[in-house]
Amino acid sequence: MDQPQTIKYYQTGTFTVGNRLLSEDQRSVQSGMERTNSLNSGHRACQGCGEALGARYAIDAAMRATGNKVICVNATGCLEVFSTPYPETSWQVPWIHSLFGNAAAVASGVAAAQRALGRDDVRVIAQGGDGGTTDIGFGCLSGMFERNDDVLYICYDNEAYMNTGVQRSSATPPAARTATTPALGPEPGNVFGTGKNVPLIAMAHRIPYVATASVANLRDLEAKVTRAMQIRGARYLHIFVPCPLGWGSASEDTIRLARLAVESGLYPLFEARHGKVTSRTTIRRPVPVTDYLKLQKRFAHLFGKAPDTVRIAQIQRMADQNIADFGLIE
Amino acid sequence: MLKQTEGSHAVAEAIALCRPQVVCAYPITPQTHIVEGLGEMVKSGELTGCEFINVESEFAAMSVAIGASAGGVRSYTATSSQGLLFMAEAVYNASGLGLPIVMTVGNRAIGAPINIWNDHSDSMSVRDAGWIQLYAETNQEALDLHIQAFRLAEELACPVMVCMDGFILTHAYERVDVPSQEEVDAFLPPYAPRQILDPAEPVSMGALVGPEAFTEVRYLAHHKQLRALDLIPALAAEFKRAFGRDSGGLLRTYRTEDAETIVVSLGSVNGTVQEVVDEMRARGTRIGSVSICSFRPFPLETLRAALGHAKRVVVLEKCLAVGLGGIVSDGVRKSLSGIQLKGYTVIAGLGGRAITRASLTRLFEDAERETLEPVTFLDLNTDIVNHELERERQERRTGPTAEAILRRMGTVASRIG
Ligand SMILES: Cc1ncc(C[n+]2csc(CCOP(=O)(O)OP(=O)(O)O)c2C)c(N)n1
Ligand code: SF4
Numbered sequence: 150m151d152q153p154q155t156i157k158y159y160q161t162g163t164f165t166v167g168n169r170l171l172s173e174d175q176r177s178v179q180s181g182m183e184r185t186n187s188l189n190s191g192h193r194a195c196q197g198c199g200e201a202l203g204a205r206y207a208i209d210a211a212m213r214a215t216g217n218k219v220i221c222v223n224a225t226g227c228l229e230v231f232s233t234p235y236p237e238t239s240w241q242v243p244w245i246h247s248l249f250g251n252a253a254a255v256a257s258g259v260a261a262a263q264r265a266l267g268r269d270d271v272r273v274i275a276q277g278g279d280g281g282t283t284d285i286g287f288g289c290l291s292g293m294f295e296r297n298d299d300v301l302y303i304c305y306d307n308e309a310y311m312n313t314g315v316q317r318s319s320a321t322p323p324a325a326r327t328a329t330t331p332a333l334g335p336e337p338g339n340v341f342g343t344g345k346n347v348p349l350i351a352m353a354h355r356i357p358y359v360a361t362a363s364v365a366n367l368r369d370l371e372a373k374v375t376r377a378m379q380i381r382g383a384r385y386l387h388i389f390v391p392c393p394l395g396w397g398s399a400s401e402d403t404i405r406l407a408r409l410a411v412e413s414g415l416y417p418l419f420e421a422r423h424g425k426v427t428s429r430t431t432i433r434r435p436v437p438v439t440d441y442l443k444l445q446k447r448f449a450h451l452f453g454k455a456p457d458t459v460r461i462a463q464i465q466r467m468a469d470q471n472i473a474d475f476g477l478i479e
Numbered sequence: 480m481l482k483q484t485e486g487s488h489a490v491a492e493a494i495a496l497c498r499p500q501v502v503c504a505y506p507i508t509p510q511t512h513i514v515e516g517l518g519e520m521v522k523s524g525e526l527t528g529c530e531f532i533n534v535e536s537e538f539a540a541m542s543v544a545i546g547a548s549a550g551g552v553r554s555y556t557a558t559s560s561q562g563l564l565f566m567a568e569a570v571y572n573a574s575g576l577g578l579p580i581v582m583t584v585g586n587r588a589i590g591a592p593i594n595i596w597n598d599h600s601d602s603m604s605v606r607d608a609g610w611i612q613l614y615a616e617t618n619q620e621a622l623d624l625h626i627q628a629f630r631l632a633e634e635l636a637c638p639v640m641v642c643m644d645g646f647i648l649t650h651a652y653e654r655v656d657v658p659s660q661e662e663v664d665a666f667l668p669p670y671a672p673r674q675i676l677d678p679a680e681p682v683s684m685g686a687l688v689g690p691e692a693f694t695e696v697r698y699l700a701h702h703k704q705l706r707a708l709d710l711i712p713a714l715a716a717e718f719k720r721a722f723g724r725d726s727g728g729l730l731r732t733y734r735t736e737d738a739e740t741i742v743v744s745l746g747s748v749n750g751t752v753q754e755v756v757d758e759m760r761a762r763g764t765r766i767g768s769v770s771i772c773s774f775r776p777f778p779l780e781t782l783r784a785a786l787g788h789a790k791r792v793v794v795l796e797k798c799l800a801v802g803l804g805g806i807v808s809d810g811v812r813k814s815l816s817g818i819q820l821k822g823y824t825v826i827a828g829l830g831g832r833a834i835t836r837a838s839l840t841r842l843f844e845d846a847e848r849e850t851l852e853p854v855t856f857l858d859l860n861t862d863i864v865n866h867e868l869e870r871e872r873q874e875r876r877t878g879p880t881a882e883a884i885l886r887r888m889g890t891v892a893s894r895i896g
Contacts, residue, residue: 220677233683234686238683241681245683245684247569247572248572250538254534255543258501258532261550261552262501288535288536288538289536296533
């Protein structure tokens with residue numbers, strides 16, 4: 150499983166998930182009848198929620214990789230709120246929510262408990278939104294990395310604080326409108342030059358595994374989770390999950406947006422071991438960032454009567470820079 | 480075994496005897512020696528089966544304890560002052576989740592101005608967090624209370640805070656009787672969690688609860704504390720049978736039977752109070768003292784029974800409800816509702832100011848003459864206060880008060896770290 154999958158592009162595409170033409174062991178987790186349905190249906194996420202999709206795939210894949218021995222720790226945020234309105238719960242795995250800023254530390258504690266109990270088969274996953282990860286929970290996350298606790302931390306990046314009504318986080322992209330970065334004034338939306346790249350910061354901790362993934366490529370996401378679960382120690386997975394509500398995009402455009410983010414270079418997909426990039430998903434034909442931006446109301450102010458060519462060009466340069474930095478074009 | 484040892488180390492030994500499986504550590508004076516002691520025991524192999532986790536903050540310390548406890552193991556941490564405030568959000572969360580974590584608070588003042596010395600401002604600031612709060616009077620009692628705390632926490636599924644006066648207890652060398660592992664094992668069975676994060680039987684913990692059930696949840700938390708009012712004395716009695724010592728319980732009375740004046744306090748100051756009581760008794764004053772061990776749950780009935788017959792009560796508190804007066808006094812007054820008797824609040828020992836026998840004697844004599852103010856700040860330097868008030872009246876911009884006071888007292892502010 151540690152080897153890259155040798156599947157022909159036409160057999161899997163980036164559109165399909167399971168594939169009946171493949172042998173059993175090569176099939177996606179979701180295509181199997183035995184998938185665990187870790188986060189089952191009936192929860193209260195918005196239609197087309199990328200976070201719900203990402204979480205479902207990630208945790209199911211982790212379940213398969215560990216023989217269903219997963220404990221989940223969740224930060225406060227959309228994923229927590231839409232999945233556990235008491236007395237209901239959508240989680241089929243042991244699951245705990247404590248606070249907004251402490252998922253990584255609670256997970257460290259759960260992992261310590263497993264060590265103390267001598268149960269090395271039970272694995273721990275912490276998960277949170279970009280706000281809970283890049284902002285308020287950042288100290289706990291860095292502490293967990295530094296101690297190399299046996300936890301996979303998954304950040305579902307929808308690029309803002311969605312649960313409290315779409316406010317800016319340090320993962321909000323430049324120019325994006327949020328409730329706290331309104332599309333007003335000389336530089337409407339979020340300003341350029343701020344924000345954190347947590348995958349790179351995670352790599353700087355030289356933890357055994359860091360990867361980015363996207364709901365645009367769910368086979369890749371499953372493979373990365375599977376890989377992550379075969380490694381011990383602190384691991385970090387950053388998943389790009391469009392949010393129709395916060396982005397002002399159509400529910401049916403979630404996957405398309407995720408794909409455009411990857412194919413424009415704005416969201417590079419890669420893996421890193423101990424601080425070094427070991428693989429990347431190359432782009433065959435880069436699409437202009439405008440294809441991506443235009444589908445979202447949060448960038449609508451860039452495309453008014455007089456398009457903001459200056460800042461559109463700036464965003465394009467960001468994408469080009471990623472393509473250069475990560476060598477995304479062969 | 481009798482030992483001459485530091486309070487912090489006595490607590491570390493007590494914790495080790497309780498066989499914790501996860502201990503989280505983050506330093507702050509005066510709690511630090513406790514977790515250092517435990518770290519040493521884990522590293523040297525003296526304490527086995529225990530994960531010792533150095534974390535990056537107190538918030539993380541309590542969070543790791545939450546995860547560990549939910550993961551099904553006995554968990555412990557310790558803190559003080561700013562550290563307790565820094566972890567406050569997780570402190571509430573631990574009790575809401577019903578996790579039987581035990582934590583020592585080495586009591587210390589809260590800044591600004593920064594002050595590392597003892598008072599009860601820190602633990603009092605989280606008094607309503609849903610934790611049981613026990614206050615130790617001596618190092619022996621601190622040691623004994625921790626052993627009882629795990630029993631209490633685990634029987635109730637509720638976290639317990641053992642509060643001990645910073646420096647006065649944590650850094651004092653006293654003779655303590657350290658029980659044997661067999662004795663503690665007989666008293667404290669292995670941890671049997673009620674609910675645990677286990678793939679074999681998945682549960683969701685910490686769900687979102689709306690108005691339809693939140694009141695009920697809080698009621699049950701309150702109910703749990705009321706049950707503790709029975710359990711705490713029962714455990715203290717069992718502890719006495721097993722270890723031969725009176726330790727803990729809801730409160731302790733000293734020469735109160737025929738007392739007209741009763742002094743109520745928490746923690747180590749009761750030793751000094753008792754000495755003054757003895758001296759005044761020798762001079763024919765009918766005075767006694769009550770020391771509250773269980774501040775949460777607050778022993779309303781037991782306290783009423785202990786105080787009801789007196790003429791006046793002096794509540795000696797090492798904390799201040801700014802804008803109100805006494806925190807402990809509030810509970811004492813509630814316990815005496817309907818009973819006619821004079822009550823005095825005395826704010827004493829803030830930021831480590833010594834509470835001397837001389838000032839206590841003067842204070843209690845004033846109480847006896849009923850010339851005390853309803854709220855008194857023990858040994859308050861009124862000259863300085865008046866000078867500061869005057870300065871504030873004259874100069875519109877007064878600057879930080881603490882520095883001004885130190886300058887006036889001839890103390891160079893920069894030397895206070
Ligand atoms: C200490 C604290 N501050 C603020 C909040 C309010 N809060 C709850 S969820 C949330 C935003 C979550 O955003 P993110 O982590 O990005 O997750 P998303 O909802 O977008 O999935 C905020 C600000 C809180 N719960 N706790
Ligand atoms: S607001 Fe966004 S992240 Fe939250 S449930 Fe809706 S789509 Fe998902």
